[in-house]
Amino acid sequence: MKRTGYLYDLRYLLHDTGPYHPECAERLQAIHRGIETGGLLPLVKEISAVKADMRWIEAVHEPGYIRRFEELCLSGHRTFDFPDNQMCPETYEIAFLAAGGVIEAVRRVMAGEIDNAFCVVRPPGHHAEVNQAMGFCYFNNIAIAARYLQEEWGVARIGIFDFDVHHGNGTQHVFEQDPTVFYYSCHEHPTFAFPGTGRSFEKGVGPGLGTTRNWPVLPGQGDDEYRKLIETDLWPAFDAFKPEVVLVSCGFDAHEEDDMSDIRLTTAGYSYVMEQIVAIAEKYAGGRIVSVLEGGYCLARLPELARNHVQILLGKDIPA
Amino acid sequence: MFVHRSMTPRVITIGKEASLLEAKDLMRNKNIRHLPVVDEQQKLIGIITDRDIRGAMPLENVRLPDFCKKMEVASQLKVGDVMTPDPITIGPHDTIEDALLMFEQKKVGAFPVIDAEGRLKGIISVRDILRAFTNVLGIGQPGTLLCILVEEKVGQLKKIVDAITEEGISFGSVLVARYWDENKRAVFPYLLTNNVVRVKQKLKALGFELLDPMEWYIDQLPRHERDG
CATH class of the missing domain: 3.10.580.10 (CBS-domain)
Incomplete structure (x- = not known):
């Protein structure tokens, strides 16, 4: 059995997005319930949130953006940049805890204290641009973690696999010119889904040409399409790139019962996807995976999806 | 223009x-x-x-x-x-x-x-x-496209716009296209939001038909009609 870190913190529940918002605290509670009732809590290494050092936030975001976020948030504004981005006065602080928690999980993996980790954080991050909040995201947690890996641990090749049903525009834009970070995203086709980027012709820019890949999935597609993209596209891409660490933008919103998308990935399909990522990480990255929660809004299905996710990270020989 | x-x-x-x-x-x-x-x-x-x-x-x-x-x-x-x-x-x-x-x-x-x-x-x-x-389509900005099938009669668009406005959602663009059924129109609002779950439910409750995305047409007239 692997030593799997599990980042969960009650303070993440305090990010209040107001009534009827899909990105709500109940999502995290549902995920935690799944881990708990699945009997996995005694098996994982629990991690508490740590506030991120400003240095790491600034490794991705412009200082002016961070100040604007702080000012608007602390002065009681309920939205930031887009009406989608609902916040409360605590949001700024909690965004630091989300990014910092992921950094802490990455640190433990790199220090050899744990093998891999699942970070159940809010607010999510992969839509956040260098200077703009977008799609419920403020700080780009996964991009910040990748910068931390580069600068603090000197990791030369980082593979990011983003299976949230929406394209991670923020992450792509941060790394599109960086040949040392491979950003691979599969998501509902941008003509039919937010945010409208992630078309197959977006393959990176300048020196980063070739280390960005997008596989848009048409509405109604599911397990078969994901199997195809992983076997015929993701594996060859990562076989060639050989990531030293694998980061995962984990969105459960491609599930067939999640009404944020028209994609029909089943619970079993999600397990298949994660098993393949684990296999890639085993082959190239010494098993080092840090999975970071992005979307996933079907409260009824989140417990089982998260439980399977952690079970796959724990791997074989889980005590009954 | x-x-x-x-x-x-x-x-x-x-x-x-x-x-x-x-x-x-x-x-x-x-x-x-x-x-x-x-x-x-x-x-x-x-x-x-x-x-x-x-x-x-x-x-x-x-x-x-x-x-x-x-x-x-x-x-x-x-x-x-x-x-x-x-x-x-x-x-x-x-x-x-x-x-x-x-x-x-x-x-x-x-x-x-x-x-x-x-x-x-x-x-x-x-x-x-x-x-x-x-630029007219608004697809340079982050948003979500819907396709709503409506009866061809006056006042339909207002109902749609009102429902979307009540949800506090801004429009990137609205396109109205002809549909194969002469008595219907396909309305494509491009909404500057990630969050369309509630507005979709609301539109359905108002009796509008949301078209399966795989059946969307922006350009749906029969070829001979277009070329003729």
């Missing part, structure tokens, strides 16, 4: 006495495919395209025994010999819809833009029109 807002104003031109090779180099260096031909007073007298040049210097020449002779002839050709005189033009205060319909009819790639005195003011290409309509 006027041509002068979407055209390229600083247009690169050539004279009719210039050689074809000069025109060819100019196009390659500036990465363009259309050169308006002007006289000394900057009056438009023709247009020459990369295709005209290819036609005058066909690559197949290479295989012919008298290749050198043909190349010699080609290299002596002047722009005035192969240009299209009196090209189809458009005015700066024609609209981009005019340009769109003209492009469809005339089957050319660019129109020189000339004022009432015949002076060249710019050039507008298919690419300029594409950019303009990309």
Whole structure:
């Protein structure tokens, strides 16, 4: 059995997005319930949130953006940049805890204290641009973690696999010119889904040409399409790139019962996807995976999806 | 919506006495495919395209025994010999819809833009029109497209707009398209949000049909109708 870190913190529940918002605290509670009732809590290494050092936030975001976020948030504004981005006065602080928690999980993996980790954080991050909040995201947690890996641990090749049903525009834009970070995203086709980027012709820019890949999935597609993209596209891409660490933008919103998308990935399909990522990480990255929660809004299905996710990270020989 | 807002104003031109090779180099260096031909007073007298040049210097020449002779002839050709005189033009205060319909009819790639005195003011290409309509569709901004099928009667759009406005969602654009069923219209609101779950439920509750995305048509008229 692997030593799997599990980042969960009650303070993440305090990010209040107001009534009827899909990105709500109940999502995290549902995920935690799944881990708990699945009997996995005694098996994982629990991690508490740590506030991120400003240095790491600034490794991705412009200082002016961070100040604007702080000012608007602390002065009681309920939205930031887009009406989608609902916040409360605590949001700024909690965004630091989300990014910092992921950094802490990455640190433990790199220090050899744990093998891999699942970070159940809010607010999510992969839509956040260098200077703009977008799609419920403020700080780009996964991009910040990748910068931390580069600068603090000197990791030369980082593979990011983003299976949230929406394209991670923020992450792509941060790394599109960086040949040392491979950003691979599969998501509902941008003509039919937010945010409208992630078309197959977006393959990176300048020196980063070739280390960005997008596989848009048409509405109604599911397990078969994901199997195809992983076997015929993701594996060859990562076989060639050989990531030293694998980061995962984990969105459960491609599930067939999640009404944020028209994609029909089943619970079993999600397990298949994660098993393949684990296999890639085993082959190239010494098993080092840090999975970071992005979307996933079907409260009824989140417990089982998260439980399977952690079970796959724990791997074989889980005590009954 | 006027041509002068979407055209390229600083247009690169050539004279009719210039050689074809000069025109060819100019196009390659500036990465363009259309050169308006002007006289000394900057009056438009023709247009020459990369295709005209290819036609005058066909690559197949290479295989012919008298290749050198043909190349010699080609290299002596002047722009005035192969240009299209009196090209189809458009005015700066024609609209981009005019340009769109003209492009469809005339089957050319660019129109020189000339004022009432015949002076060249710019050039507008298919690419300029594409950019303009990309902006019109609003797809440069993050958002979500819906497709709603409505009865063809007055007041339907208002209900849709009201429902979306009540959710506090801004519009990137709204497109209304014809549908194969004459009595229906397909309405495509592009909403500047990630969060369309509730508004979809609301629209369904109002009795609107949300079309399966795999059945969406923006361009859905039968071919013969479009071409005829």
